[in-house]
Amino acid sequence: MENSDYLGKEKVGKLLVKFAVPCILSLIISCLYNIVDQIFVGNSKVGYLGNAATGVIFPITVVGWGLSLFFGDGAAAWLSVSLGEGKGERIHRGVAGAMLASFLSGCVVILIAYLWGDNLLMLLGGTDANISLAHDYGVIIYAMMPLALVQNCLAAIIRADGAPGYAMFAMIVGAVLNIIGDPVAIYALDLGIRGAAYATIIGQFASFVICACYLVRSKTFKIKWKSFVPDFGILTKIMALGASSFLTQLCIVATTIVNNVLFVRYGMESRFGADIPLAAFVVIMKLFQIVLNVAFGIAAGAQPIVGYNYGAKQYGRVKRLLTLILLWTGGICLLFTVLFEAMPRAFIAMFGMGGGAEGLDAGLYMQLAVPCMRIYLMLIVFTCLQKVCSIFLQSIGYARLAAPLSFLRDVLLIFFAFTVPLGLGVMGVAWAAPIADAAAILITLPVMIWVWRKLGEKERAER
16 A cells, blocks of 8 residues: 655645645536536526526535535545554545445435425425426436445545546546537437436446546555445544535535525516526526635645644644645635626626527526626635635544534525515525625634644644
């Protein structure tokens, strides 16, 4: 097995580039599955109703994503800390346990989604106009859930094992197949929204196969059949470390559902109707996801480096890594903010101008989508900084601090989403986001100052 000493000796900036850049690309590529689907569907004959339909399915896919991160990010953090502590001999059991738990979780998601059926979709923001499209898209997407979860779990483990480029390659192959498959299935084969779903699961399966093949060439662990015998002691530790990632995704689900329902409710009371606000919000959330995945990529890429150095008691390097993580996140997110505020129409138009044959719908769609996007994303830099702080705390084993911070912003967002629209109507749902972002960063700041001081105390104690 490969020695990981370089994580404690190489320059932290060089290590962050090596690990974070492939991780960022991997996460962006992973979210492209749904985004590419929406671009092609939104520009097809179903128009904005197709975007609304994929948005109804989105919370279910995020639940699956969250479960895979629960076990994958947890196993990745546990792997890195174990290496730093010199306890690499037990890693194979944790990796196998995380894979098995991800697969079984995917089976549970399938069972619930199929048994609950369209009633679940109506709870998630479905309307009479989009429910049939959401059903056609969802029943296909669900089928790949168990293997998709294992693939995403393995991607996090592969990055922690020192092969972020391999994880990125697996995601690229799947995304390319999806991008090629979408126009073929949607337009050439005339499968519509079902074609987008077929293209997605084909790409996911290809990524799964590539990630599974890595198990025969892994660096710090070797999987055997006996590795899959559950070790609940190890799995409990993995789940504790992955709880922050899981809660983050659950909060995205909760905020998405709340926003879906409220945009539909307040939209019905406005001249825009129910489906236009929902479709606009779905597009905004995809752009939000891209930026958030950049931040997650920086933090997740740094995770094995942070975990190793913390386990090895090199607290000065941990502090330098935290500084770089925050600088990278802040700079990149500010750039995105400028672009979103300067040319929102260009970004929205990528997903279609609205609704097929009905020019009035298209005009109303843009009238709502443009100001809604500017408002909702104006303080996304605060969102990202707050989220990466939570992941950093998870990386150093501060699970009790990481968990509440991971859902702080989203709890605030839900509160403001219910209260602000009482006076502002449908646009008030959008205003809830920047208000929550500002409040969350103000609460997170003193926590991180305390953690910084604790790291300094430990650094001085080790001298």
